[in-house]
Amino acid sequence: MSDKKNIKYYQEVLDVCLIAGRLMIEGGSEMYRVEDTMLRISRNAGVHDPQVFATPTSVIMSLDGGDLSRIERVKERNINLELVD
Template sequence: MTHSVERQDTAIQNQVLATCLLAGRIMIEGGSEMYRVEDTMRRIAVNAGEPQTLVFTTPTGIFASIENQPYIQERPISKRSIDMEKVTRVNQLSRSFAADQIDLDELHAALIKLDQNTPFFPIWLQVVSAAVVSMTLMVLFAQQYDWIDMPLAAAVGALGFLVDIKVNAVTNIRFISELLGALVVGLTAWLGVRLGL
């Protein structure tokens, strides 16, 4: 009977750690700050009845264990981007769990669903958004509304973002795609200035 209870406790602890690590991985991959990730993971553990959970996060991996237990779980972080919608959704699920609106199994299932179903905007809308952001950043850096340079800034930003997307689809190495996108932005802006545009 004692072994059965211990196995059940271990299974629950494993489920708590797995849920914490999944929430943490989604948040880190979505661009959340490390202290927020650790805070959310600890809150999930405390609300699941494991207040002695130890959490350690890095940009490339997360670790969690329960104090005085002989095992630790870790998850690698394979990609990073900016997806505040996912981060916000993890926080909402964590709050629902804390308010006893969902149980641990439902939280884990909802996190798996969130992780697998990432809504993306169409590429054309992302490119248009990059153009708009580039215009607003030009106004911010120039500290004036230069109506002549705004279309060039929009075109340069959109082109650089499009190169980044296309190269990333081919190489899947983020550094190379960002480097080439930045190179296109710099060269296109320089060319526009040289041509008097």
């Protein structure tokens, strides 16, 4: 990831994945489903070898071999699958 265009694209993919993961956890999804969904989104966006770790209180994702990483905190959790929809 050398040029600014690629960096911006990877940041956008990371943003979308983290928002999706946070919303899923807030809606009551299992952690393995959150991780799987985030991996599918990033792979379909053309990102190779994304890394994801989800817990009930946070989502951690890394792209481009660890060069771009971010943590998203989850502050609220309940069972609301309409939130995910």
